[in-house]
Amino acid sequence: MTAKTLILLEHDRRQVKRPSLHAIDAARQLGGDFALLLLGEGLEEMAKSVATCGASAVLMADDAALAEPLADRYATVIADAFRKIEATTLLGTSSTFSKDVLPRAAALLDAPMLTDVLAIEEQNGAIAYRRPINAGSMLATVQLAGQRRVLSVRASAFEAPSADAPACPIESLPIDATSLPNGMQLVSREERISDRPDLIEARVVIGGGRPLKDKETFDRLVGGLADVLGAAIGATRAAVDTGLAPNDYQIGQTGKVIAPELYIALGISGAIQHLAGIKDSRVIVAINKDPDAPIFQMATYGLVGDLHQIVPQLIEALGRE
Amino acid sequence: MDFAWSDQQRELLDAVSRFAREQLDYEVIENDRQAIFNHEAWKKCGEFGIQGLLVPAEYGGLGQDPLTTVAVLERLGYACKDNGLLFSINAHMWTAVTPLVYNGTEAQKKKFLPGLCNGDLIGGNAMSEPNSGSDAFSLGTTATKQGDKYVLNGSKIFVTNGPVADVLVVFANVDKARGQDGITAFLVEKGMAGFDPSHKIEKMGVRTSPMAEVFFENCEVPAENLLGKEGGGAFLFTRSMTWERGCILASAVGAMQRLLEKCIRYANERKQGGQSIGKYQLVASKIVDMKLRVESARHMLYHYGWVAGHRKAVYLEAAMTKLHLADAWMKCAEDAIQIHGGYGYMTEYEVERELRDAIGAKLYSGTSEIQRNIIASLIGL
Amino acid sequence: MTQPVTKILVPFKSVPDPYEAAGPDGSGSGAKSVINPFDEIAIEEALRIRERGEASEIVGLTIGAPAVDEQIRAALAMGVDRAIRIDDARALDPYAVARILRAAVEKESPQFVIIGKQAVDDDSNQVGQMLAGLLGWPQATFVSKLEFLDNRTRARCARETDAGLEVIEINLPAVITSDLRLNEPRYVSLPALMKARKKPIEVLTCEQLGVKVDPLTTTIATARPAKRAAGTRVESVEELVIKLKQEAKVV
Numbered sequence: 001m002t003a004k005t006l007i008l009l010e011h012d013r014r015q016v017k018r019p020s021l022h023a024i025d026a027a028r029q030l031g032g033d034f035a036l037l038l039l040g041e042g043l044e045e046m047a048k049s050v051a052t053c054g055a056s057a058v059l060m061a062d063d064a065a066l067a068e069p070l071a072d073r074y075a076t077v078i079a080d081a082f083r084k085i086e087a088t089t090l091l092g093t094s095s096t097f098s099k100d101v102l103p104r105a106a107a108l109l110d111a112p113m114l115t116d117v118l119a120i121e122e123q124n125g126a127i128a129y130r131r132p133i134n135a136g137s138m139l140a141t142v143q144l145a146g147q148r149r150v151l152s153v154r155a156s157a158f159e160a161p162s163a164d165a166p167a168c169p170i171e172s173l174p175i176d177a178t179s180l181p182n183g184m185q186l187v188s189r190e191e192r193i194s195d196r197p198d199l200i201e202a203r204v205v206i207g208g209g210r211p212l213k214d215k216e217t218f219d220r221l222v223g224g225l226a227d228v229l230g231a232a233i234g235a236t237r238a239a240v241d242t243g244l245a246p247n248d249y250q251i252g253q254t255g256k257v258i259a260p261e262l263y264i265a266l267g268i269s270g271a272i273q274h275l276a277g278i279k280d281s282r283v284i285v286a287i288n289k290d291p292d293a294p295i296f297q298m299a300t301y302g303l304v305g306d307l308h309q310i311v312p313q314l315i316e317a318l319g320r321e
Numbered sequence: 322m323d324f325a326w327s328d329q330q331r332e333l334l335d336a337v338s339r340f341a342r343e344q345l346d347y348e349v350i351e352n353d354r355q356a357i358f359n360h361e362a363w364k365k366c367g368e369f370g371i372q373g374l375l376v377p378a379e380y381g382g383l384g385q386d387p388l389t390t391v392a393v394l395e396r397l398g399y400a401c402k403d404n405g406l407l408f409s410i411n412a413h414m415w416t417a418v419t420p421l422v423y424n425g426t427e428a429q430k431k432k433f434l435p436g437l438c439n440g441d442l443i444g445g446n447a448m449s450e451p452n453s454g455s456d457a458f459s460l461g462t463t464a465t466k467q468g469d470k471y472v473l474n475g476s477k478i479f480v481t482n483g484p485v486a487d488v489l490v491v492f493a494n495v496d497k498a499r500g501q502d503g504i505t506a507f508l509v510e511k512g513m514a515g516f517d518p519s520h521k522i523e524k525m526g527v528r529t530s531p532m533a534e535v536f537f538e539n540c541e542v543p544a545e546n547l548l549g550k551e552g553g554g555a556f557l558f559t560r561s562m563t564w565e566r567g568c569i570l571a572s573a574v575g576a577m578q579r580l581l582e583k584c585i586r587y588a589n590e591r592k593q594g595g596q597s598i599g600k601y602q603l604v605a606s607k608i609v610d611m612k613l614r615v616e617s618a619r620h621m622l623y624h625y626g627w628v629a630g631h632r633k634a635v636y637l638e639a640a641m642t643k644l645h646l647a648d649a650w651m652k653c654a655e656d657a658i659q660i661h662g663g664y665g666y667m668t669e670y671e672v673e674r675e676l677r678d679a680i681g682a683k684l685y686s687g688t689s690e691i692q693r694n695i696i697a698s699l700i701g702l
Numbered sequence: 703m704t705q706p707v708t709k710i711l712v713p714f715k716s717v718p719d720p721y722e723a724a725g726p727d728g729s730g731s732g733a734k735s736v737i738n739p740f741d742e743i744a745i746e747e748a749l750r751i752r753e754r755g756e757a758s759e760i761v762g763l764t765i766g767a768p769a770v771d772e773q774i775r776a777a778l779a780m781g782v783d784r785a786i787r788i789d790d791a792r793a794l795d796p797y798a799v800a801r802i803l804r805a806a807v808e809k810e811s812p813q814f815v816i817i818g819k820q821a822v823d824d825d826s827n828q829v830g831q832m833l834a835g836l837l838g839w840p841q842a843t844f845v846s847k848l849e850f851l852d853n854r855t856r857a858r859c860a861r862e863t864d865a866g867l868e869v870i871e872i873n874l875p876a877v878i879t880s881d882l883r884l885n886e887p888r889y890v891s892l893p894a895l896m897k898a899r900k901k902p903i904e905v906l907t908c909e910q911l912g913v914k915v916d917p918l919t920t921t922i923a924t925a926r927p928a929k930r931a932a933g934t935r936v937e938s939v940e941e942l943v944i945k946l947k948q949e950a951k952v953v
Contacts, residue, residue, distance in 0.1 A: 187871055303935070
């Protein structure tokens with residue numbers, strides 16, 4: 001089969017990550033048919049779960065050699081699949097996974113790439129893409145030349161697809177494991193099981209900054225507030241640097257970019273790099289003892305005071321139902 | 322007249338701003354409360370190259386000109402809230418390093434300058450005494466020659482860096498009968514018998530800069546520690562004091578800029594009666610005057626820096642710079658408290674400390690009254 | 703049989719100072735340029751590798767007009783042994799940069815390339831990965847810890863991913879992209895800055911390097927994003943909870 005756009009989906013070996021499906025909306029805006037691509041091992045169930053999203057086909061690169069997302073192998077397989085279906089656009093949603101493999105695939109395909117596309121529009125009769133630069137303090141509208149292109153799009157800027165199309169064919173790509181690059185190996189991976197919602201998908205997020213002093217206080221105050229609101233937990237770079245939270249909690253220019261309904265910032269001053277990660281939140285609450293803190297300029301509601309006093313009161317008031 | 326920095330100066334100043342912002346922007350409230358000297362920050366400044374800015378490269382310095390030097394100090398003052406640290410660095414540079422550069426023997430320069438430049442050694446001077454402050458040259462400490470050494474007796478007060486100094490330039494009189502012409506400078510090193518720098522003095526401001534009353538009781542100083550020549554002390558002191566007057570408040574210009582920005586931010590953020598307090602003319606007017614003061618202080622400082630690099634006698638410019646910058650800093654700090662209202666009175670907001678630090682500027686390196694006398698005598702009165 | 707690491711190539715980019723760029727409206731004046739902070743971390747890592755005795759030469763490289771010599775001197779002042787400027791003042795995109803870097807790698811034959819994961823002006827996070835793809839070398843991205851194994855023929859890297867820390871091992875030669883927590887760069891001292899003025903900067907054109915590329919990306923407009931509506935101060939927890947429930951209807 002052939003398709004204009006190839007979409008790289010992301011999964012956690014159990015399920016497809018739903019935000020990665022938002023790339024389908026981007027493919028629709030670009031026009032033309034699209035195929036979905038999954039790489040890994042034991043992909044049947046996952047492939048079936050996305051077969052009704054309106055794609056022309058779901059391609060599975062299913063092999064033991066692809067059990068781990070090693071960029072050298074993955075980029076090669078992605079480039080091969082792209083060429084096979086004679087696609088012209090390679091799409092994925094922004095994540096550390098796609099940022100690792102898509103640029104490498106772009107180079108193998110002799111194509112330019114745009115990271116973190118927020119919108120697709122038309123300018124001067126050609127497609128233009130809007131993306132953030134300078135830690136999101138500016139938006140650039142860019143156009144690409146050439147036959148092929150690679151795009152990573154920000155999931156929260158695109159819609160979830162409906163899953164009511166007739167099931168499309170699921171195709172297994174032939175993988176010759178012996179011809180794949182072999183210069184990289186996985187040693188270990190952190191796998192923290194949490195019953196909190198995923199930071200990128202959560203409706204409510206509580207963020208903690210360095211003034212929370214130590215991990216115990218961070219867990220008690222940020223975690224306590226997150227528990228009463230069913231929220232996910234994030235942190236500033238400074239908080240992660242000082243060991244209050246693990247790196248995957250980091251929100252900001254070089255961490256995760258979130259857009260929840262409600263973001264509550266505890267002891268966060270509001271450095272530009274952090275604001276880049278939260279500016280699309282619908283409601284922002286800031287609690288900080290420094291009335292000069294830049295975050296108050298962005299907050300919907302600002303409360304100046306000592307978070308060590310305020311947060312327990314807030315937990316109590318919100319828990320009172 | 323070209324007011325632009327050269328590419329080389331700009332690179333240097335940018336490196337200083339960055340260094341100060343990343344390494345010297347530490348918490349000061351507690352250090353100020355307990356009068357703690359930040360020796361680690363001192364060493365970082367030394368490694369970075371501050372203390373040796375004006376010292377020739379062959380002795381471990383950077384051989385910079387005075388204008389670049391005061392601009393560097395201004396940048397430090399902007400990013401570093403620890404006015405006491407900068408005060409100690411200044412005392413070290415003008416009262417110990419500079420006299421050694423001008424009057425040190427080759428052996429003295431080789432022995433002391435590298436360490437004084439790279440942060441390993443701390444220097445200062447001991448001039449004022451309980452009974453001789455503004456009337457500096459009527460000092461009573463004596464130095465009696467005995468064979469190949471001098472024996473010092475007396476006491477000095479207001480010795481900045483005294484408690485931590487490795488070497489002090491001490492002024493004593495070798496022959497009271499000659500009056501001012503007997504004043505001589507000596508290099509007294511930590512650990513010398515009969516030298517007691519342990520009596521700490523607690524101050525109102527620049528509290529993180531250590532200060533002591535020091536005592537000399539039959540303190541034996543080897544002849545090779547004579548700095549300059551017998552009877553040359555008054556001139557040596559006047560020269561180092563002129564450097565001090567011109568340069569010691571360079572970092573205050575940076576501090577004033579920081580205060581100005583703090584006041585503007587606060588005036589915009591703080592709302593009373595339904596609007597930012599900066600919209601009220603009485604508040605805006607104070608901030609406008611602050612801006613004028615900062616600009617005029619900066620221009621006077623840079624002019625002094627330029628002149629000091631082009632002319633030998635800069636007594637007038639140095640005295641004017643000292644007088645004007647001290648007044649400006651004090652007024653900026655006072656107005657900053659007023660603008661911040663009750664918060665300005667709180668330790669936590671770090672505005673009251675600026676005033677406590679600034680008041681000293683009208684007292685050290687010659688009181689403002691002394692500066693006025695100097696200027697009067699130099700403009701023909 | 704790969705050689706033990708002796709030469710490290712560290713490409714870096716001159717960017718507007720992100721500290722100064724904020725400005726009252728966040729639009730960035732770009733008045734002052736610095737080495738891209740992530741590239742500075744890469745340079746620092748290369749210097750530490752050399753200080754451990756695991757490399758003998760650090761070569762810095764940047765692409766730009768003569769104005770970027772100031773950043774090159776900063777890199778030399780940090781301790782980079784020599785530096786190359788590719789004289790090209792055009793606005794290049796990551797793929798063009800990667801292709802130029804490939805030519806530089808072929809010229810210099812380093813055992814190892816380390817580069818910042820992204821430039822803080824463009825935020826693309828592509829060049830390292832593209833370069834690795836063009837060279838056919840293993841890559842380790844968003845690295846927060848790096849050590850060599852097996853007589854410096856392999857590297858073990860901890861990577862910061864969305865799920866947490868991941869550790870991989872890769873064969874050398876390879877491309878590593880540095881993340882924030884890999885190290886804290888040393889500050890440049892004034893004596894080092896002055897000594898760096900004496901170190902040579904080799905200037906090459908793309909032609910001399912044997913590469914001809916054109917960027918495929920054109921920026922047609924930049925604009926500030928829509929400002930959020932101004933918020934309000936609340937005076938108490940009670941007031942905050944009421945507003946969240948009744949006004950924002952978000953809890």
